[in-house]
Amino acid sequence: xxxxxxxxxxxxxxxxxxxxxxxxxxxxxxxxxxxxxxxxxxxxxxxxxxxxxxxxxxxxxxxxxxxxxxxxxxxxxxxxxxxxxxxxxxxxxxxxxxxxxxxxxxxxxxxxxxxxxxxxxxxxxxxxxxxxxxxxxxxxxxxxxxxxxxxxxxxxxxxxxxxxxxxxxxxxxxxxxxxxxxxxxxxxxxxxxx
Ligand SMILES: CC(C)(COP(=O)(O)OP(=O)(O)OC[C@H]1O[C@@H](n2cnc3c(N)ncnc32)[C@H](O)[C@@H]1OP(=O)(O)O)[C@@H](O)C(=O)NCCC(=O)NCCS
Numbered sequence: 001x002x003x004x005x006x007x008x009x010x011x012x013x014x015x016x017x018x019x020x021x022x023x024x025x026x027x028x029x030x031x032x033x034x035x036x037x038x039x040x041x042x043x044x045x046x047x048x049x050x051x052x053x054x055x056x057x058x059x060x061x062x063x064x065x066x067x068x069x070x071x072x073x074x075x076x077x078x079x080x081x082x083x084x085x086x087x088x089x090x091x092x093x094x095x096x097x098x099x100x101x102x103x104x105x106x107x108x109x110x111x112x113x114x115x116x117x118x119x120x121x122x123x124x125x126x127x128x129x130x131x132x133x134x135x136x137x138x139x140x141x142x143x144x145x146x147x148x149x150x151x152x153x154x155x156x157x158x159x160x161x162x163x164x165x166x167x168x169x170x171x172x173x174x175x176x177x178x179x180x181x182x183x184x185x186x187x188x189x190x191x192x193x194x
């Protein structure tokens with residue numbers, strides 16, 4: 001999609017209101033046919049615990065020292081929004097975002113279960129988060145660790161651009177790369193978005 005189309009689509013999305021439940025259909029990379037996931041707000045506490053285990057057991061969070069309890073606190077934090085992707089009944093991934101603070105529209109965490117990676121689910125989760133954020137604000141922010149080349153490549157492919165580097169931010173010796181995907185400035189002829 002071109003930037004101007006993107007901008008128009010975002011404005012339309014911001015006008016159309018809520019999108020809390022989503023079914024995302026796409027083709028798997030392998031020739032195994034189409035798969036559909038549903039993305040819904042995190043509900044059950046058992047689901048939060050499963051997601052926290054997934055997060056605490058994966059890179060980059062192992063290197064960043066983010067253990068199970070801290071991961072669970074992030075997922076349960078009422079100031080953030082957590083959404084879970086399911087393939088049938090199985091949780092395949094989740095996304096956590098924040099609509100408060102200095103960077104309104106910040107995707108804090110995207111995670112797909114190792115056995116389901118590379119099938120488009122991560123892209124679908126990011127796309128879902130973008131739709132939700134663009135209803136209120138034209139910017140989507142996220143950080144990626146300097147050692148997470150795979151995720152950075154994915155974000156660049158999805159249209160994110162590097163806007164800064166936070167040295168020694170979470171752990172010494174590693175940077176967090178701040179990236180942004182924008183539909184336009186906060187201030188428009190119709191007022192300030194946020
Ligand atoms: C990054 C991640 C969310 C992407 O989800 P996904 O479903 O695998 O992604 P998609 O299938 O939509 O896109 C595939 C792309 O994701 C990236 N990717 C795939 N596996 C990855 C992995 N284990 N770690 C990081 N990035 C990965 C690659 O860029 C890949 O593209 P490529 O095949 O051309 O190299 C997922 O791989 C993951 O949870 N990784 C571990 C946690 C993580 O790094 N989260 C991001 C923190 S900023």
